[in-house]
Amino acid sequence: MLRAFSSRFAKTSSIVGLVPKTPLLTQIRTYTVNGDHKYIITEINDKVGIIRLNRPKALNALNNDLFTELNESLKSLDSNDQIGAVVLTGSDRAFAAGADIKEMQSKNMVESYTKELLGHWTEQILKTKKPIIAAVNGYALGGGCELAMMCDIIYAGEKAVFGQPEITIGTIPGAGGTQRLVRAVGKSKAMEIILTGKVNLTAQEASDLGLVSGVYQADKVVEKAIETAKIISSKSMPAVMMAKEAVNSSFEMPLSAGLLFERRLFQTTFGTKDQKEGMAAFSEKRAPNFTNE
Structure with missing residues (x-):
């Protein structure tokens, strides 16, 4: 200080x-x-x-x-x-x-x-x-x-x-x-x-x-x-934000609670358009076009 x-x-x-x-x-x-x-x-x-x-x-x-x-x-x-x-x-x-x-x-x-x-x-x-x-x-x-x-x-x-x-x-x-x-x-x-x-x-x-x-x-x-x-x-902003939140939570939670929190956020990403686009792009061997949705 x-x-x-x-x-x-x-x-x-x-x-x-x-x-x-x-x-x-x-x-x-x-x-x-x-x-x-x-x-x-x-x-x-x-x-x-x-x-x-x-x-x-x-x-x-x-x-x-x-x-x-x-x-x-x-x-x-x-x-x-x-x-x-x-x-x-x-x-x-x-x-x-x-x-x-x-x-x-x-x-x-x-x-x-x-x-x-x-x-x-x-x-x-x-x-x-x-x-x-x-x-x-x-x-x-x-x-x-x-x-x-x-x-x-x-x-x-x-x-x-x-x-x-x-x-x-x-x-x-x-x-x-x-x-x-x-x-x-x-x-x-x-x-x-x-x-x-x-x-x-x-x-x-x-x-x-x-x-x-x-x-x-x-x-x-x-x-x-x-x-x-x-x-x-360049990544999906919802995914970036959730990843940041998950990492920061690791300092606040015991491991078991942190793992559950991470898994719930991971599951949440499956409600986004970016998850669908990202996995489709991977399968199709092309760059993803994320829209932050």
Whole structure:
């Protein structure tokens, strides 16, 4: 949840200028939506929504206004029948360096509890039915690491850094770090990362531990995320959504209940036109023409 955890980090924060233009986003056919947003940039490329965090001077530190805009954009993309998947990214220097400490440091316990501090940070991203792919370059620390872990797939640039340094300023992760990190890397490594606050994972370490799906050159990671998002978007959207729901349910249910839930969703797909088309196309040795029905 944190930003500027070292003097080097603080110096970096003061010199970052405008968000660097990712070459890919200027080359592919995109158009910008929600132009009134201040802290994010939303673009659409074919059937893929692209959301870029846009607080360059603060290394994309997360605050309430940013999450309000992010939630609005996710809700809009999720309800858009032309969008099949979403890519969430930041800048070359930082996916998100953490939470904006200045915004929360004066809050007390009663205010934090009664007004559900950080509650709306996870609200829409967890409700989004379409897959979200995090394309991470640079720092993904504290809330930035937690935001990446809320996504369904994480791709990392080769210089990406993941960590949970909250303990170093007298608090703990508050947006899922103690829960999702354990599931991703195991108890012992998660404890080391969270309790010391100083053990950060390189992109390759994160890949080796299973936190991220792949590591790519920094200037290729967004391109790879969009490529995967387009593959997903070409599938039957009802099936994609049900598959995502089934996988996520595995963290909430015992195995027997999860297997039954999966089987019921599998059976449900047989009521869709896409299932009929997909199996017919397979039998006829042709590409399917899914209509999301």
